[in-house]
Amino acid sequence: MxxxxxxxxxxxxxxxxxxxxxxxxxxxxxxxxxxxxxxxxxxxxxxxxxxxxxxxxxxxxxxxxxxxxxxxLVGNFGFSFSTHQRVSEILAQRLPATLQLFGVALVVALGLAILLGVLSAVRQNTSVDYILTVISYFGIALPAFILGLFLQDIFAVQLHLLPVSGTTTLGVDFDPFNAFYDHFLHLILPTLTLSLLFVASWSRYMRSSTIEVLKQDYMRTARAKGASPVAMLFRHALRNAVIPLITVVAIEFGSIAGGATITERIYAWPGMGSLFFYSLEVRDYPVLLAMLVLSGTFVIFFNLVADVLYGIMDPRIRYS
Known part of the structure; x- marks a missing residue:
């Protein structure tokens, strides 16, 4: 390895x-x-x-x-045309917010996709499967900016349950716990917007893969030996069924980054996506160039991570 x-x-x-x-x-x-x-x-x-x-x-x-x-190569991407700051300093200020949103949304999306995909496969051709299929197709057809605006209008404008945008409530002095809770509330809508975009399609891949794995001979053998359905599902089926999903997530990493860019714009999230739109508007080319190259680097890195995960999830895979 x-x-x-x-x-x-x-x-x-x-x-x-x-x-x-x-x-x-x-x-x-x-x-x-x-x-x-x-x-x-x-x-x-x-x-x-x-x-x-x-x-x-x-x-x-x-x-x-x-x-x-x-x-x-030494971390010096030049100076911004608009602010005359070092590009590396600008990226260092914006990157943590994007990593936070991206990381939380990716975990939520993977968790929901695996859960809903397995549930749909186990309940194949039942009302549960049909309902999840309709919801998935609806999610696949819904653009990111439309979903974001819908969630803003429902939960922030109409119900007043969550903040509309930003990362913190301005003008309020919070203690550490309340500050964390306030930031968590601001994170909910952007996370839902970004994760739900990919749960729809990923759950369909997970459903198909799980159905295929459940038909394999080793699953019939485990069933004949009296293994419980839960043990069969988690010890045998899930590890093999998730491998195609890893491939899909690695391939769609660029789409996830694009969705994060649009999501940050909708919710005024101060990350790399908002910076990209601002730099594009003011033609700040040193910043744009650095962001494009870094995005490509992350795509290559995540494909390497996917290849490594293949061997972890399936011990039969060997790298010579």
């Missing part, structure tokens, strides 16, 4: 290199790219040249790329 992980990490290096080239060229090829953003009509030619030199845009594109790459 250790050799396999090292080999995969080494394979990821050229992939990340090509990804960084593609993202760098994409940013510079966009209409209104970095060169045009710094063309300030209020400056004379000398002032514009000085500004371009400050951000390194007065050099050939390939030199700009290799300088950016060398600095990025």
């Amino acid at each position: 250790g050799r396999y992980i090292i080999r995969r990490l080494l394979q990821a290096i050229p992939l990340l290199f090509l990804l960084s080239i593609a993202m760098f060229l994409l940013i510079h090829a966009m209409p209104g790219g970095p060169d045009e953003v710094l063309n300030n009509p209020n400056l004379d030619n000398a002032g514009q040249q000085a500004l371009r030199a400050e951000f390194g845009l007065d050099q050939p594109l390939y030199i700009q790329y290799f300088k950016w790459l060398g600095n990025s």
Whole structure:
């Protein structure tokens, strides 16, 4: 396993290199790219040249790329066009909020998907299965921004049960426990919005996989030996049925990140998603470039994690 992980990490290096080239060229090829953003009509030619030199845009594109790459490898992604802060400092401020929302939503989505998928498979062709199927199709067809607005209107505006947006209630001095509880209330709606988007489709994968596993010979053998249904389900069926779900989650990691971006925008969650929209609006290209490359890195990393989980969930899988 250790050799396999090292080999995969080494394979990821050229992939990340090509990804960084593609993202760098994409940013510079966009209409209104970095060169045009710094063309300030209020400056004379000398002032514009000085500004371009400050951000390194007065050099050939390939030199700009290799300088950016060398600095990025040590955590220096340059300076923001809009705030003149270090991009690494901006990302460090926003990343914890996104990791919190993403992590909680992923755990909730996986838990619900496995629970509902197994329940639907065990109760196949019953009213429970039909109800869960209809709800799943409804969830698959519902866009993220529509679901978020619905939840906001129902639970925040109409019922006044949960906060509308943000991470804390402003203007209120809480003790540590109440501050934690207030933050927890603010986290509920964004978590539901993000997790429910994927529970619908993941539960269908889990249902199909569980039904297939329940038909295997080793399940019939366990049943013939008198194993209880609960033991059969959790000791034999679940570990094998969850493997296809791991593949789906790894493949859809980019979609999860996209859903998090929209969710943060809806609920004014101060994370990477809100930062991405703001940077896009003000054409803050150093921030956008750093975020795109980091997103690609996370996608590659999660695919590696999925491969490792295969071996953990199914001991029959061996990596040579």
